[in-house]
Amino acid sequence: MALETVRVSPGFQKFLPKEYQDLVENGPFTKERKVSELGSFKEILEEHPMCAGCAMTLFIRVALLALPSVENSVIIGTAGCGRLALSQAAIPFVYGNYGDTNAVASGLKRGLSVRFKDKPKDVIVMAGDGGLADIGFSAVMHSWFRKEKFTTVMLDNEVYGNTGGQESGMTQKGMVLKMAPNGKKFEKMDMIGLAKTSGVAYIARIAPTNPTRVATTIRKAVLIAREVGPTYIQAYTSCNIEYAIPTPKVMDDARMVEKDRYGFMEYFTDEAKAYWEKTEADRRKLKGPAEKAESQETK
Amino acid sequence: MSEGLGEEVKTNPQGDVITAAPAPTKEAKKGAAAQRVVDPDYLFLQAPREKTFITGSEAAKEAIRRANVDVAISYPITPQSETMQQVGYLYAEGYVKDYYRGEEEYGVMSAIAGASRSGVRCLSATAGPGLMRGLEVISSWPGGRLPAVLLIMCRVINAPLAIQPDNVELSYMLNTGCLLFHAENQQDFYDYSLAAFMIGEKPEVTLPVAVAVDGFFVTHARGWVSLPAADIKLPPRDCYHEAVPMMDNENPPIRISRDAPIQKSNFISYQMHASWQQEIWAAQERSRKWIDRWLGGLIEVVNPKAKIMIVASGSAVSQSREAVRQAAEQGLEVGLVKIKSVRPFPADEVRAALDHAEKIIVPEFNYVGWLAKEVKSTIRGSERVISGPRVFGGMSMPTELILEYIMGTPNRR
Numbered sequence: 001m002a003l004e005t006v007r008v009s010p011g012f013q014k015f016l017p018k019e020y021q022d023l024v025e026n027g028p029f030t031k032e033r034k035v036s037e038l039g040s041f042k043e044i045l046e047e048h049p050m051c052a053g054c055a056m057t058l059f060i061r062v063a064l065l066a067l068p069s070v071e072n073s074v075i076i077g078t079a080g081c082g083r084l085a086l087s088q089a090a091i092p093f094v095y096g097n098y099g100d101t102n103a104v105a106s107g108l109k110r111g112l113s114v115r116f117k118d119k120p121k122d123v124i125v126m127a128g129d130g131g132l133a134d135i136g137f138s139a140v141m142h143s144w145f146r147k148e149k150f151t152t153v154m155l156d157n158e159v160y161g162n163t164g165g166q167e168s169g170m171t172q173k174g175m176v177l178k179m180a181p182n183g184k185k186f187e188k189m190d191m192i193g194l195a196k197t198s199g200v201a202y203i204a205r206i207a208p209t210n211p212t213r214v215a216t217t218i219r220k221a222v223l224i225a226r227e228v229g230p231t232y233i234q235a236y237t238s239c240n241i242e243y244a245i246p247t248p249k250v251m252d253d254a255r256m257v258e259k260d261r262y263g264f265m266e267y268f269t270d271e272a273k274a275y276w277e278k279t280e281a282d283r284r285k286l287k288g289p290a291e292k293a294e295s296q297e298t299k
Numbered sequence: 300m301s302e303g304l305g306e307e308v309k310t311n312p313q314g315d316v317i318t319a320a321p322a323p324t325k326e327a328k329k330g331a332a333a334q335r336v337v338d339p340d341y342l343f344l345q346a347p348r349e350k351t352f353i354t355g356s357e358a359a360k361e362a363i364r365r366a367n368v369d370v371a372i373s374y375p376i377t378p379q380s381e382t383m384q385q386v387g388y389l390y391a392e393g394y395v396k397d398y399y400r401g402e403e404e405y406g407v408m409s410a411i412a413g414a415s416r417s418g419v420r421c422l423s424a425t426a427g428p429g430l431m432r433g434l435e436v437i438s439s440w441p442g443g444r445l446p447a448v449l450l451i452m453c454r455v456i457n458a459p460l461a462i463q464p465d466n467v468e469l470s471y472m473l474n475t476g477c478l479l480f481h482a483e484n485q486q487d488f489y490d491y492s493l494a495a496f497m498i499g500e501k502p503e504v505t506l507p508v509a510v511a512v513d514g515f516f517v518t519h520a521r522g523w524v525s526l527p528a529a530d531i532k533l534p535p536r537d538c539y540h541e542a543v544p545m546m547d548n549e550n551p552p553i554r555i556s557r558d559a560p561i562q563k564s565n566f567i568s569y570q571m572h573a574s575w576q577q578e579i580w581a582a583q584e585r586s587r588k589w590i591d592r593w594l595g596g597l598i599e600v601v602n603p604k605a606k607i608m609i610v611a612s613g614s615a616v617s618q619s620r621e622a623v624r625q626a627a628e629q630g631l632e633v634g635l636v637k638i639k640s641v642r643p644f645p646a647d648e649v650r651a652a653l654d655h656a657e658k659i660i661v662p663e664f665n666y667v668g669w670l671a672k673e674v675k676s677t678i679r680g681s682e683r684v685i686s687g688p689r690v691f692g693g694m695s696m697p698t699e700l701i702l703e704y705i706m707g708t709p710n711r712r
Contacts, residue, residue, distance in 0.1 A: 106410045112417045
């Protein structure tokens with residue numbers, strides 16, 4: 001664990017950067033933080049360069065909070081808006097080539113499994129719709145077929161936002177965007193259906209309208225990936241710039257899209273379901289009053 | 300994992316054994332468990348060796364057997380396939396800790412990038428079109444400061460489609476930042492591949508190493524290889540003594556990104572990228588002392604005082620050795636400079652070895668003459684260089700052809 005592998009000599013602690021001290025003392029390392037506590041402690045993600053009103057940023061901020069073992073997590077991204085925030089988070093972040101995320105994650109996870117047999121190291125791919133459904137499609141599908149034990153999170157803004165608004169495979173049919181001047185010709189790719197066909201252990205579709213639900217979904221996906229097999233979360237994280245959503249209306253849009261076509265759904269394989277039910281039963285046995293209060297938030 | 304490891308040997312209707320190597324036995328599995336770690340100096344330079352008559356693919360397998368590899372990732376392409384399937388047997392026997400067949404070369408080389416970032420020792424292999432497919436990723440390994448070993452069994456690049464030997468693909472490797480060794484024969488392929496792991500993982504190097512060999516001529520042909528005992532192996536990768544932190548989250552919780560996008564339009568960003576590139580090539584230079592120590596230098600020189608000198612790498616060296624012998628039969632002394640390491644390029648050594656030469660011949664197994672260009676750009680008096688003979692597309696190189704260039708200057712360009 002990070003806080004033990006590299007130790008700071010006690011006499012020098014006060015000379016370390018304030019940010020380091022804050023992260024160690026108040027951050028979410030070794031202790032579970034709740035969504036309701038956001039803003040009251042030093043966060044993993046700070047001072048990001050994302051656009052004002054970006055729903056993706058909210059999603060990423062909550063997702064990082066929800067990681068079951070922040071101090072043992074590694075995140076993999078690729079070109080796109082998401083990595084602008086992820087590369088500035090206090091979690092090791094791998095930025096390789098275009099469309100390589102799930103292949104890199106396969107090698108990274110296997111390597112970590114060789115080195116750390118008694119300590120779970122969580123690998124999380126977090127990349128956009130273009131990175132995963134278009135250029136990274138082959139690597140995504142094959143990591144699922146091979147049952148690689150890591151989580152894939154699609155930050156689905158239904159457009160190539162970072163390169164200036166081009167149509168992607170996850171864009172809705174008929175949308176007029178750059179590189180689709182007459183409107184997109186084919187339907188939004190059914191990555192959730194493909195995930196089911198591929199035998200992905202846990203699949204969820206979610207919009208960031210309920211931060212606590214985002215947190216519980218991420219946590220579930222990472223823990224199931226640790227023990228059972230690949231997990232996939234497809235998150236609607238709108239691009240208010242390219243889709244011209246006024247900044248104050250971003251969450252209104254999220255609620256509208258959620259109601260229309262992006263409603264929350266989750267799917268478990270039998271094995272994942274059995275594992276999760278056992279995990280939750282064990283967790284309930286150990287539950288304290290604070291956690292009971294947290295579970296009230298989700299209702 | 301252990302499927303297909305029975306004692307039964309399957310044959311096709313003609314009675315030929317289907318597998319390229321016998322299925323692993325229980326006895327073989329004991330071998331892996333019994334291996335002990337030894338000092339690299341002992342394994343490379345001092346351990347007693349015994350001669351064996353094996354193919355280039357088998358020589359690579361014997362290197363990997365002793366390399367203490369953690370993760371090997373394969374994808375079939377002729378003429379490489381046999382080597383990585385042999386590595387699969389090593390995995391089944393317990394010599395390699397994890398192994399799988401990837402989706403295609405881009406995915407394989409990306410997975411190697413992931414595995415190397417995790418701090419484990421990793422290996423892959425490819426050939427011709429496979430190298431082209433993986434080249435975007437391979438070119439990014441040095442920038443990621445990712446030690447790994449890539450075996451390249453050289454093959455024609457399409458089109459037209461062919462599987463024959465031709466090493467034009469190495470010209471694409473020259474500017475990637477990867478170290479690049481070019482093996483002459485089966486013995487070299489064993490020695491270079493094994494040493495490559497240690498050289499690339501040295502703290503002052505921390506770079507990937509590609510070990511190339513000419514396909515079929517070496518991979519599928521037998522040659523004498525001196526091997527140390529199979530019960531010794533290299534020490535494991537020591538990832539915490541390398542140039543960059545591992546992506547294992549064993550670092551203090553601070554905002555570090557080994558793969559930070561440096562894309563801002565300001566001088567600091569330009570300077571960061573520029574200095575990063577300079578450091579990769581400086582690290583290449585720092586590998587020289589280890590190549591000297593473990594491979595006996597970046598070059599080998601035969602008949603150093605001869606006025607006619609041949610410069611060659613890979614299979615062209617073997618053909619040149621024979622041409623040197625035949626020229627001697629005719630009373631003509633011809634020298635030979637064997638290039639073992641193409642990257643780093645042995646510029647000082649080549650200059651010194653060729654300073655006195657009146658005529659320099661560079662035989663190659665490719666159309667573009669990449670080695671001749673390297674030599675010409677390195678030495679004083681490049682008009683002394685005759686870029687040839689060159690064969691390509693799968694053609695062999697008769698020694699008579701080299702002798703023609705020694706005696707005259709046919710097709711001089």
